Amino acid sequence: MSTDGPKALVITAAGINCDLELAQSFAAAGAVPESVLLSELIRNPSRIDNYRLIGLPGGFSFGDDIAAGRIMGALMRRSIYPALTAAIERGVPMICPCNGFQIAVQAGLLPGPSTDSAWPANAAEPSIALLQNSTGRFRDAWTRVEIPTDTRCIWTQGLECDDVTGILPSAHGEGRLVADEALLDALEANGQVAVRYHSADHFNGSMRRIAGICDASGLVFGLMPHPERFTRWTQHPRWTRLSAHQRAGEPLGLQMFRNAVERVLVNA
């Protein structure tokens, strides 16, 4: 692992369980990941200033017994929210897969303020919900995804998805994205839809097939699928069927992390 890449903060807490693969994905893209407990960050929020990338991993934070992401989101609103928004204003990309997305929504980090507004000093009320899948059941499956060509998400911009490689794994019970139609219109108009489920693979009933969104800056990226579980070809569910040609490029998940790390290096 490189030791001179940009430092990436991986926030962990009770019940977070996808921190390992998130850290590995940052490392695979050339960053130097470090996992830090939320309790440490609450004690010392200025630690967040040391990092140039941030990841909020998946899991079942604090049990997720009330609703996914509720408790951790509520704790973050009252503690490290100012330090996180300051980091975003500094240009730090932040990725929030799965439970991370649910937490980010609860913490007021997504969808964030409109393009011409600053981050409010106090976290906004959630305006998006991630509810129980329409099937009523947890599901682990790879699904085809689409990247909107007009997205302003710096993580997914410019990525191409074909039938074989344009897929990501999902594993969640509460991923059905629900919001006001007007809010969704605004997000679409503003290029804040970062990734969608393909129409053939739309398993959780999300409105407008939205799998992930970003804030108006394009830096904060929340999505229900797990790009951090698709950074090696042997993670692909049908890799033994793929030709060398098909496996020539980098897996879709790794490309997202690569995008963010390159952005940070360019802006350095």
Add this chain to the structure above:
Amino acid sequence: MARAGNLYDSCPMTLVYRVEVRPKSGQSDPRADAVIRQATALGLSAIPTAAQHSSVYLLAGDISEVDVGRIAHELLADPVTQRAEVQHRGIAMHRLDAMVEIHPLPGVTDPAAESVESAVQAMFGTSVRVRTGDRYDLAGINQLGAMTIGERVLANPVIHGVHAEPWHPAHFPAGHGYTMRIVEIPLRDLSDAALEKLSREAHLFLSLQEMQAIQAEYRRLGREPREIELETLAQTWSEHCVHKTLKSTVHYREVNLGAGQYSLQSGKRLLNTLPSAAHTGTPHASATLRPGHTPANDGSVTIKNLLKSTVAAGTFELIDEHNPDRIDWCLSVFVDNSGVIAFDDHHAVCFKCETHNRPSAIEPYGGAATGIGGCIRDIMGTGLGAKPIAATDVFCVAPLDGTDVPAGCLPPRRILTQVVAGVRDYGNRMGIPTVNGAVWFDERYVGNPLVYCGVIGVMPRTMVKGVTVRGDRIVAIGGRTGRDGIHGATFSSAEVEHGHSSEFSHAVQIGNAITEKKMLDAMLAARDQPDGPLYSGTTDCGAGGFSSAVGEMGKDVGATVNLERAPVKYDGLSPTEIWISEAQERMVLSVPPAKLERLRAVCIAHGVELCDLGEFGTNDGMIRLYWHGTEVGALDTHFLHEGVPMPTREAVWDAAWSASQLPAPGNGRGVGPRLLDTTCALLSHPNIASKEWIIRQYDHEVQGGSVIKPLVGVGSGGPSDAAVVHPVPGSRRALAISNGLATGWSADPYAMTLAALDECVRNMVCVGADPTRMAVLDNFCWPSCDDPRNMGSLVRAAEACYDGAMAYRTPFISGKDSLKNQFRTQDGRLIMIPPTLLVSGFGIVPDAERACTMDLKSAEHVLVLVGTTGARMGGSHRVMLGACGHADKRLPVVDPARGARTARAVAACIAHGAVRSAHDPSEGGLLPAIAEMCFAGGLGARIDLSHVPVDTAAHAEVSDECRAFAEDPHRYILEVDVVHLPTVQAHLDGIAHAVIGTVTNSTTLEVVGIRTPHESMSIDTLRASWNAPTGG
């Protein structure tokens, strides 16, 4: 109910607030929809036309209604989609025609309530007590119908209260203080009859002989035992903890040997009518018996310590340092909480598999969840702690439809659905991928479902062993101690009767995975300190709780334990209850005093409770228990661990009786007339049919290490033979994980065991594992071995473990047994489970990039069948289907030496890269396996059964039906590019094999046989058969 009692007398101090959270109008309500669906699936007479679900929170503490409003709106409800309502007492309002509300009973773990309590503390700085519940308002149904739904669909009376109105108690029950009194149980002067009565009534489940041994010990000490001492002895001496059946001396004789069956008495080592013993190549083909086996003149054999003389003997011979051919990669076998092997130069991997059958029979959700939770702690408690990286689950249940369910048993559909939910909710929360499993259906599991949970871990090789020394602190971390699970170990060692589910409800528990996850994170942080671990040893609190954990760790040095220091869930626990409680999610660590404060800091950072219970090491090696400075118990560790009498057990092998226990075959539904029609019927057999509905509920990819997933191929529509995972990120080396279960062969557990081991090995070989680097685990689940006939079948299975392990060179490294699996119905009928041996295995895949899957890859490739097929169809799924009158129903021949040779040759073909897909035809036989390869690959195949290599010793003609559906062991189907065929043939030199067909682009499976004209069937039809619903 049973556990409430005087603990929960009301305490009039704090008011209880009630909050309901439900979807805003217009929002969907999946939990309400699920109730209607489940009520319909259960066939209830009154089905609601509409339903609404509300989450109920009861909060008590020093808070105002304004505070409760803030908690409700900021924490409990989602502002986008939900509304919260703070309700006053006495306003019981029905929103629809009827309602039912479900709450956990007092004392039952309520993880959601614990989450709310800690969140309120963190957010508002206020301490509250919380209980949760679920309210369902139902339309189109009367109150009686609503209560039926509550009782049959939503609640389990063992752990839930069902209410017809919104439940809003005036006060929460509070515990009573405990006043110490030392209870002595006088038994020195008891008669044998009185000893037996005491054992039964105090739920000790000790035999008369064991009670007599205790009596003798206390006569020697000149005092009566105290309650806490007697309880500790009962726990430690339970079957669950000491395996006293498997470790006993056994007197075995064969009264009725089936034709061609293996005979232990004659000293013939192998056999199921082998054509020639010369082929076996085993070192034990002579007539002399192995160590530990003593023949008598009457032909019977006495076996000293069955486990040591069979399963363990094989392992210790394989790893014996005097053996020039020794296996040097076993790092810890049979002594720790799991078995450990080397993964590479720096890392070790370990594997443990447990059963949690009794709790799962009574409360399947909690039973399965705490089953996997306990197995995870076994991995955490191995050496200085391993990190769990994968889990397995195998369930044996009665058929979901058409099973006659006796009083006292839950319906099998409910059991299976709930055990899957339990594994899902615990495994997913822990972030451990459940990657491999199986489900076996047999009506004899109706009263005793089997729930096997396996967990694999990885650790640095330097952490494989811990050493607890005198002066180390006894430190408990994790969850609090409650009255939960008291008598779990003794209960699991008893036969179930119809009345047991209420009598033993306190042995059933609900787990809280987050408590365990925090404990795991804290332990790994404490282990991986730059200057070494902050503790010297560890073990989990499993069956027996502190008594077994401290007893085990303090076995050689003794311990002083201050029981009043243990954090408790509620007041009123006696020292005995604290000492033997089986409350979940606790570990014991031995901690050098100088490192205690650093460990405490790590635990605080992770939100984990830590408690210093006392000190390891006493002058006389005794374990002394104190309550506020007063000695309440003293235990001699030697008597505790070595004092259990091991009576000689009688074992009889009666082949005719054993064969008579087999279930009646099915009615032949779906069979024939064409071979491919029967293939469809077999693909739909619940043992074989797709388990996708289970697999996809598990996060089988968390940690990002998956290489071969449980479902593979086009559309992930085929069953993988085994899972492959990366234990060490960045390494090309990987680990294959599989299981073998051959319960269809239970007519002879000797052959059954060899078949299960062979299947386990074949599964790993098929995905690319190295057969010289595989280790296995045994899990015996048997009906009561007090019946010598069951003991006889157990002996045969144990002997087969030795013979199989030696032939394949696959050491057993860990094992577990559950030996009282039978159910007595109200009318006195005894239902014994079939003898069930699960073989779990893991093996090294040298290069993950060379891993192989079972889906066909390309047209024009040829299909090679390796291994011979005989004329026998015993044990096959084809025979289970029925309408098979003409078939030879003897079990096929098993030859472990041939199986081992074949495994190595096939593995060499795969390692060479000459095989594009590989599949094991063990379940359903050749045609179902090829059908699976076809639809998984989206390709067709043309098969000529006349090319199938047949067993030359089979004197009868091997029919097309046998060739298609017999389940002979040692066989593999390989897809080979013709350019690689010479390589494959060279590796298979000396092993029967033949090209039996070709892969085609036609999307049909075509078959011809020796007497069967051309048949064909679309792979879509075959796939649809395999996708037949099996549950959920």
